[in-house]
Every structure is written in C-alpha cells, then in structure tokens.
Amino acid sequence: xxxxxxxxxxxxxxxxxxxxxxxxxxxxxxxxxxxxxxxxxxxxxxxxxxxxxxxxxxxxxxxxxxxxxxxxxxxxxxxxxxxxxxxxxxxxxxxxxxxxxxxxxxxxxxxxxxxxxx
Amino acid sequence: xxxxxxxxxxxxxxxxxxxxxxxxxxxxxxxxxxxxxxxxxxxxxxxxxxxxxxxxxxxxxxxxxxxxxxxxxxxxxxxxxxxxxxxxxxxxxxxxxxxxxxxxxxxxxxxxxxxxxxxxxxxxxxxxxxxxx
Amino acid sequence: xxxxxxxxxxxxxxxxxxxxxxxxxxxxxxxxxxxxxxxxxxxxxxxxxxxxxxxxxxxxxxxxxxxxxxxxxxxxxxxxxxxxxxxxxxxxxxxxxxxxxxxxxxxxxxxxxxxxxxxxxxxxxxxxxxxxxxxxxxxxxxxxxxxxxxxxxxxxxxxxxxxxxxxxxxxxxxxxxxxxxxxxxxxxxxxxxxxxxxxxxxxxxxxxxxxxxxxxxxxxxxxxxxxxxxxxxxxxxxxxxxxxxxxxxxxxxxxxxxxxxxxxxxxxxxxxxxxxxxxxxxxxxxxxxxxxxxxxxxxxx
Numbered sequence: 001x002x003x004x005x006x007x008x009x010x011x012x013x014x015x016x017x018x019x020x021x022x023x024x025x026x027x028x029x030x031x032x033x034x035x036x037x038x039x040x041x042x043x044x045x046x047x048x049x050x051x052x053x054x055x056x057x058x059x060x061x062x063x064x065x066x067x068x069x070x071x072x073x074x075x076x077x078x079x080x081x082x083x084x085x086x087x088x089x090x091x092x093x094x095x096x097x098x099x100x101x102x103x104x105x106x107x108x109x110x111x112x113x114x115x116x117x118x
Numbered sequence: 119x120x121x122x123x124x125x126x127x128x129x130x131x132x133x134x135x136x137x138x139x140x141x142x143x144x145x146x147x148x149x150x151x152x153x154x155x156x157x158x159x160x161x162x163x164x165x166x167x168x169x170x171x172x173x174x175x176x177x178x179x180x181x182x183x184x185x186x187x188x189x190x191x192x193x194x195x196x197x198x199x200x201x202x203x204x205x206x207x208x209x210x211x212x213x214x215x216x217x218x219x220x221x222x223x224x225x226x227x228x229x230x231x232x233x234x235x236x237x238x239x240x241x242x243x244x245x246x247x248x249x250x251x
Numbered sequence: 252x253x254x255x256x257x258x259x260x261x262x263x264x265x266x267x268x269x270x271x272x273x274x275x276x277x278x279x280x281x282x283x284x285x286x287x288x289x290x291x292x293x294x295x296x297x298x299x300x301x302x303x304x305x306x307x308x309x310x311x312x313x314x315x316x317x318x319x320x321x322x323x324x325x326x327x328x329x330x331x332x333x334x335x336x337x338x339x340x341x342x343x344x345x346x347x348x349x350x351x352x353x354x355x356x357x358x359x360x361x362x363x364x365x366x367x368x369x370x371x372x373x374x375x376x377x378x379x380x381x382x383x384x385x386x387x388x389x390x391x392x393x394x395x396x397x398x399x400x401x402x403x404x405x406x407x408x409x410x411x412x413x414x415x416x417x418x419x420x421x422x423x424x425x426x427x428x429x430x431x432x433x434x435x436x437x438x439x440x441x442x443x444x445x446x447x448x449x450x451x452x453x454x455x456x457x458x459x460x461x462x463x464x465x466x467x468x469x470x471x472x473x474x475x476x477x478x479x480x481x482x483x484x485x486x487x488x489x490x491x492x493x494x495x496x497x498x499x500x501x502x503x504x505x506x507x508x509x510x511x512x513x514x515x516x517x518x519x520x521x522x523x524x525x526x527x528x529x530x531x532x533x534x535x536x537x538x539x540x541x542x543x544x545x546x547x548x549x550x551x552x
Contacts, residue, residue, distance in 0.1 A: 022141070023137065023138045023140060024141070025136075054158075054165070055148070055169060056166070057169040057170055057227075058170060059173060083485070084162075085159070085448075085449065086158040086159045088480040089162070090159075090162045090163050091480075093231060094227040105453075106485075109485065159438075
C-alpha cells in the first residue's frame with residue numbers, strides 16, 4: 001500500500017518516488033496523501049520522481065495532472081521528473097501533454113528550480 | 119478466432135476483478151512483450167493500450183478477463199467482459215482522446231496505440247482484440 | 252531398401268568424388284563465382300555444406316525431408332553461413348540456388364551407376380531431387396532473410412546520419428532536420444532526440460527545420476508532438492529555421508504553435524538557450540583594441 005510510493009521531506013520540498021508496480025488504488029491513495037502532506041506541512045514544492053515507471057496510461061497521467069493542480073491551489077509547485085522517452089512518446093501520442101504539470105530532468109534540477117522560485 | 123495466429127502460444131489469462139487487476143493485466147502484457155524482445159517504445163505503446171482496455175473492462179464492463187498470446191512477431195491480447203456493452207462505439211473511440219479533465223473511456227487511445235484493434239460489443243458483453251504488430 | 256538409403260550410401264561412400272563433381276558442375280553452370288571467391292574458398296564452402304548434408308541425412312527422414320527438425324540443424328547453420336558469405340560478396344539468389352541445385356548432377360550420375368532396376372532408380376532419384384530442392388529452397392529463404400536484415404540496418408544508419416543529434420554546449424542539443432519528414436522518420440527522430448536528452452542531460456533542445464523541404468499540417472503536428480515530448484521529459488524545445496514562408500503556411504493551416512518557442516535561426520535559438528542557462532558571451536579584447544574604446548565593454552549578447 002504505502003510501498004508503492006515513498007514520501008520524503010528534503011529541504012522543505014516534498015519528494016515522492018513512485019515504484020514501477022503502482023496500481024490504480026495506490027495512485028489515488030497517493031493523491032490523498034500528497035494533498036494532505038502539502039496542506040499540513042509548510043512545503044515549498046513537490047517533486048514526483050517517475051523514473052521507475054515504464055508505463056503511464058491516461059489514468060495515471062490524469063492523476064498526475066490533478067496532483068499538480070491541487071498542489072498549485074495549495075500554493076505549492078509540483079515537478080514531475082525522470083519521465084522515460086518511451087513514456088513521453090506514448091503520452092504525446094495519446095494527446096496527453098499535461099501542460100499544467102511542470103517537468104524537470106531529475107530531482108536536482110527540480111529542487112534548483114523550486115529554490116529559484118520559478 | 120482467427121485474430122490470433124494458430125502458431126501463437128497462449129501465455130496466460132489474467133482475471134480483471136478489482137482495481138489492482140489493471141496493473142496485473144499490464145504486467146502480463148509487459149512480460150509477453152519482453153518475451154518477444156520488443157523495444158522500449160513498442161512495449162510502452164502496447165502495454166499502455168492494454169492498460170486502457172483492461173480498465174475499461176473493469177469500470178464499464180463490470181470486470182472481465184484478459185488472455186495473452188504471442189508468437190515471434192507479436193503479442194495478441196483478447197479482453198472480454200460480460201457487461202452491458204457500449205452503445206455508441208464511435209463516440210467511445212473518439213472519447214478516448216482525453217484531455218486531463220474529461221472522463222474518456224481510453225479506448226480511442228488504445229486503438230491508436232495498438233497495431234491491430236478490433237472491438238465487438240453487444241448488451242451481453244464486449245470483447246476487444248489487439249495485436250502489438 | 253527404403254527410399255533414400257541409396258542416396259545416403261552414395262553420400263557416405265563417395266563423398267570426395269561427389270564433392271569434386273559438384274564443384275565441376277558449379278563451374279559448368281557458371282555459378283562458382285571464382286571472381287569473388289578463391290577456388291580454395293569454394294572448395295571449403297562446398298565441403299562444409301556436403302558434410303552437413305551427410306550428417307543430416309544420417310539422422311533425418313529422407314523420404315519427407317523437413318529441414319526445420321533437429322537432425323538438420325547443422326545443415327541449416329552451414330547454409331546460413333555460406334549464404335551470408337556469398338551475399339556479402341554480391342552473389343544473387345538465383346546463383347546461390349543454382350549452386351545448390353548443381354549437386355543433383357553428380358548425385359543422379361552416381362545413383363544411376365548403382366541402381367539397375369529402373370523403377371527403383373526412379374524412386375531414388377525422386378528422393379534425391381526432393382532433398383536437394385529442400386536444400387536450395389532453404390538457402391533462398393536464408394538469403395532473403397539476410398538481405399532484409401542488411402537493408403534494415405542500412406535504413407536505420409541512413410536515418411541516423413540524416414538527423415544526428417549534436418551537442419552545441421553543455422546542456423544544449425540541436426537536431427537539424429533534413430529532407431522529408433514522414434511518420435516513421437518523425438518517430439525515429441523523436442526517439443533519438445529523447446534518448447539524447449537523457450544521455451547528455453540536456454535542458455535545451457533546438458530542432459532546426461531549415462532543411463525540411465515542405466512544412467504541411469502533418470509535419471507541423473510531428474514537430475509539435477516532438478516539442479511536447481521534450482517538455483514532458485523536463486527540457487525546453489525551441490523550433491528554429493522558421494522562414495516567413497513557413498510562418499505563413501502554418502498560420503494559414505491554422506496550426507497553433509501554442510507555447511512552443513520558435514526562432515528564425517539556430518543562432519537566435521542558441522542565444523536564447525545560453526541566456527536561459529545563465530551564460531553570457533563576451534568578446535576577448537586585445538590590448539590595442541582596448542585603447543581605442545573608452546568604455547571597455549566587449550560585445551554583449
């Protein structure tokens with residue numbers, strides 16, 4: 001359950017690492033956990049690492065997009081990092097460009113951007 | 119049915135009963151794509167299609183089963199449910215082009231991603247057949 | 252005697268004679284190709300094939316030869332190797348098949364020597380013919396398969412060459428697109444590009460379309476999709492090389508570039524990239540130049 005995604009707080013940033021075998025139930029669960037965490041703690045930003053995901057379908061894509069919006073409403077910015085080339089190509093083919101979701105190459109870059117207040 | 123070539127081997131059949139089973143279906147398709155040595159992009163495309171179709175069977179079909187076959191060329195997947203069927207197939211296939219807001223059924227996306235895509239639906243149930251090549 | 256036994260005997264007992272007559276027949280048919288293979292190489296290839304044939308015949312069902320079975324594995328390998336060697340040097344499929352078929356000549360000759368009864372001889376000749384035919388057919392298939400692999404490899408190389416991903420600066424990649432951009436090519440380009448982003452940790456990607464012959468709706472879609480994919484991976488995509496003509500076409504086609512950055516030239520795109528990454532360009536001043544300038548400012552980007 002909570003194994004599918006681990007949450008850490010590092011330098012005021014909420015770091016989420018999503019595991020490869022996450023399923024529908026877990027990801028909706030994650031959305032809850034993250035929204036609460038962003039709300040409860042003083043978080044400068046959220047970084048979601050999806051580098052372990054070989055597959056991102058419309059459901060997961062939608063949840064990620066929603067997460068970004070929720071966090072934004074709670075005055076925090078969400079960065080999704082580590083998207084694999086095959087995943088990016090498939091999402092784009094599905095018409096999911098997720099414009100509301102910020103992206104960065106990796107955790108370092110995302111943290112830098114959060115610090116610089118981009 | 120002649121969708122799956124005679125020479126293809128049946129690898130496994132996954133039951134789609136709960137939300138967690140969509141991931142099970144994904145894993146089954148993933149294993150099959152690995153078995154035929156598919157490259158990352160081809161794998162991502164087809165397994166995503168399988169994911170969409172499996173979820174559709176669960177949410178709109180009340181659950182079903184996913185049979186996975188393979189030969190050296192491709193992976194063949196047959197997803198069947200005993201649900202109420204799809205009224206307007208054309209609309210459903212268009213719907214699938216979801217933006218992050220709409221609740222598309224994801225089938226249109228699956229059709230786009232699979233090399234071959236066939237859908238058969240009636241009030242007795244829906245069967246979708248897809249091939250990765 | 253069951254059919255095929257005499258053939259097997261001929262193969263086993265008169266191996267060397269068979270080999271010699273076969274190479275002679277190859278020459279007679281004009282398919283030895285001593286222009287690309289030395290006599291020694293031809294002899295080695297023929298020997299290898301004949302030996303594999305003999306081994307397979309010992310274990311296989313001669314009456315109904317199925318070359319896909321285990322007992323013929325050696326022969327399949329030998330056929331494939333020889334086929335590849337010959338393909339590489341330009342031997343045609345017909346020449347290759349005739350090369351194999353030429354084996355019938357000595358085989359039939361030797362069988363005729365051994366068998367007096369005409370009915371038995373006829374039956375045996377049919378078996379022998381079928382064997383050699385299966386042989387030749389398999390060769391042709393292996394040949395074609397190999398050719399297709401070569402073509403596929405060359406095609407992939409051509410695509411790589413025609414759109415190489417270049418690192419202009421640390422974190423800045425450029426890909427000059429040249430020629431026509433169809434769906435298949437667009438996908439390969441996208442894949443190369445996205446993988447390069449991961450490899451080189453690029454933050455800026457410049458896709459230059461100066462060399463793209465026509466920009467229609469399809470091409471525009473490919474470009475926008477590429478830009479979207481680049482963004483999803485965390486990098487920024489700039490499309491450069493947009494001429495006034497292309498700009499007009501895109502507007503007329505109703506293509507919405509949206510948030511994708513565009514620039515007229517790679518140079519402009521590069522400038523943007525440098526700025527984004529925090530780089531500034533100054534000219535290196537020489538002492539005498541410095542004397543002539545009061546403010547001492549170099550060129551600033």
